[in-house]
Amino acid sequence: MREIGIIRRLGNTEEPEIIAAELSAWFRERGIKVVIDQVKPGLDLLIILGGDGTLLHVAGEASRYGIPVVGINLGDLGFLTEVSKDERYEALEAILHNRFAIEHRLLLKTRLISGGRPSDWRMALNDVVISKGNIDRLIQLDSWANDNYITTYRADGLIFSTPTGATAYNLSAGGPIVHPALQSILITPICPFMLDSRPLLVAPETILTARLKDGRRQDVKVLVDGQSAWDIHQDDTIEIQASEYYLKLIASSKKDYFEILRNKLNWGSSIKNGKNPSR
Template sequence: MRHVSLIRKRGAEEAPARAAEAAAALLRKMGVQVTEGRVAPGCEAVVVFGGDGTLLHVAARAHELGVPILGVNMGGLGFLTEIPLEEMAAALEALVRGECEVEDRMVLVARVESGGGEAARFRALNEAVVAKGPVERMITLDTWAGGDFLTTYRGDGLILATPTGSTAYNLSAGGPLVHPEIEALVLTPICPFALSARPILVPGGLEVTVGLARPEEGVSLVVDGQVRRTFAPGDRLRVTKASRPLGLVRSPLRDYFTILREKLGWAKGPGE
């Protein structure tokens, strides 16, 4: 590996900056070109220092370039940035030698159609959300899966999550945990006005379409935690699986279920 981009958590925190400086020095010592502060064209991997939000901020760009992300956890839970600081040097050395384990993660393509044509397109590693505005009023969303009408949701919105995103907003809204090797799309209504409106998994190969069933104001499309655009009457959101996944570098010292136990505070396993 000859070129790596380093991205650290934005703000005045010193710890991510010091970790990024140490990583840059180590990589340059190994003869690797380092670009700091942006995902540079021609880089072969991205190393992120921060929490999951920092990683999500660069995920779309990394996916566009087809390069994997190694996340060093300097934030909170760290489901995605799973490499602890004390393992950083070993992980970087394995990355440069091509010996690290890279896990493919499903990515969504969210397209907004408006006025008869495509108005916007986004990539989502975690989720795309159609959410109501600050007005205390429910929204009504018609939903189709694979061209077939699914249901009409009434509530605060709808989450369309990947298996990776199942541990994020989806989990807080009562959605299921989904193993990242399962290619499925999770539809989880937000505070639905019906006890029968439950989360549902659909095959990842299906296109899911969402539209407002009636005129509403202040509705937004939020992709990976960032407000992207207003979702207006007549708009259609079409969500599909991207043609290729995004690679995330895994820690060799912990598996998916260990991470769940650690992050969610589940009962420890034998010998832990």
């Protein structure tokens, strides 16, 4: 390992700066170069100091360059930033000695097609959301999977999610939890008019499109991983598909996916150590 990057969470606390300085000195003692708050080709590792939101901010660039990412959580346990700050040196020692596993997380790419002109692609690790914004009435969205018509959703919006994002907005809207190793795209309506408008899982090869049907509706927006990307108007089309890039996420050796689920979702447990007695 020759050069690594450290991304610090922005905020009012000095903790990310202090830990970044400590880690920089630790790596340099081992002959490894360090860059701060940069994502560039050739990095051997990217360390995120913060929470899941900090990681989401750099996921697209890291995946394009094929840089493995490890998240050190400075707050509550995250779904993506799994390593606690107290475990940071132990986890980094393991990484330096190649004792780690990499999960390849699916990303989405999306673009707006307006007046026949496509925008640049945007990347999403969690989700792409079409939201009605501040308007009072439902919006209508025609939707297709490849060339096959799905339905016209009448709802407050529509979520297109990765398995990684299944525990984010998708879950709040009543969508299913999907294990991140399962390659798929989720479609979940937000507060649909009809109760039979249910979430849908499609294969990752599917090209999804959604078109705003009712042009009287104003303030309809497209959000990519929570960030406003475009305003959408009548007959504008949003295209969503799996990206050709994957996020290389280094998983914690201390916590498995279901332990994180139990912690974040407050699931009760009657088994003290969680061990399978048949193994």
